Amino acid sequence: MNKDMIKVVQSKLNKMYRSTLVVDGIAGNETQAALQKVSVLPTEWSTERKLVGFIQHLATLSGIDAGPIDGKLGPQTESAYSDLVYKLAHGKLPAPWRQEEFTGDDSGQWPLQNEASMNAFYGEVGTNQGKANSPYPLKLAWDTDKIVNRFTCHEKIATAVERVLQRVLDHYGLEEIKRLRLDLWGGALNVRKMRGGSKWSTHAWGASIDWDPAHNKLKWNRSQATLASPEYDFWWKCWEDEGAVSLGREQDRDWMHVQFARLR
Ligand SMILES: [Zn+2]
Known part of the structure; x- marks a missing residue:
């Protein structure tokens, strides 16, 4: 506040x-x-x-x-x-930001970011959810007294998420993770339409996770978002090695967000 x-x-x-x-x-x-x-x-x-x-x-x-x-x-x-x-x-609301739909070859490890591909791969929004266990304690970004050791996300991404967090722990160690705020979990599954739009967010399938949202706001670019700094290169490499996509690294917006859905 x-x-x-x-x-x-x-x-x-x-x-x-x-x-x-x-x-x-x-x-x-x-x-x-x-x-x-x-x-x-x-x-x-x-x-x-x-x-x-x-x-x-x-x-x-x-x-x-x-x-x-x-x-x-x-x-x-x-x-x-x-x-x-x-x-x-x-005197009026900003023009709605609509998630783009991406088309192309749909033979990759993860589906393309469009409703048909997402449904074909993950099922209907909100279904087939599992749990990802974190090897280090996470804090709810909006209520940091609350510790979570596991969170709901799509069952198909859970083991990839766990591999990423284990590599992150091995590389940075707990103290550094805390300093870098890589333990601030900002949410994963969220079954709701994009603001002002008719499209589902990739969060609706539980295929995305947000991290440290307060320092990586939706409309911020690399000059403001902390996750854009070089200290986080290894963090992003771990996700990218699993085929996940950082919208920050790809589009220089929404740096909090990583998704298991391809843009191309
Ligand atoms: Zn997000």
């Missing part, structure tokens, strides 16, 4: 709840009191959680899919927030 987010909350509280807050990006007593008036936010939530919940509420009111109002600042809320800021500035 940064100051700009708090400013959005404060100015909206002023407009919608007739508060008279100074829009300074500091969640002091008056801002906390004003948040009490928002009935969708459970009173027992912390201030931080209420601020995030109010952003989710505002996004939902603006027709932006922010997911459930749970007060947790995950990738979906970050993305909804950036759309909300755009709408506040321009």
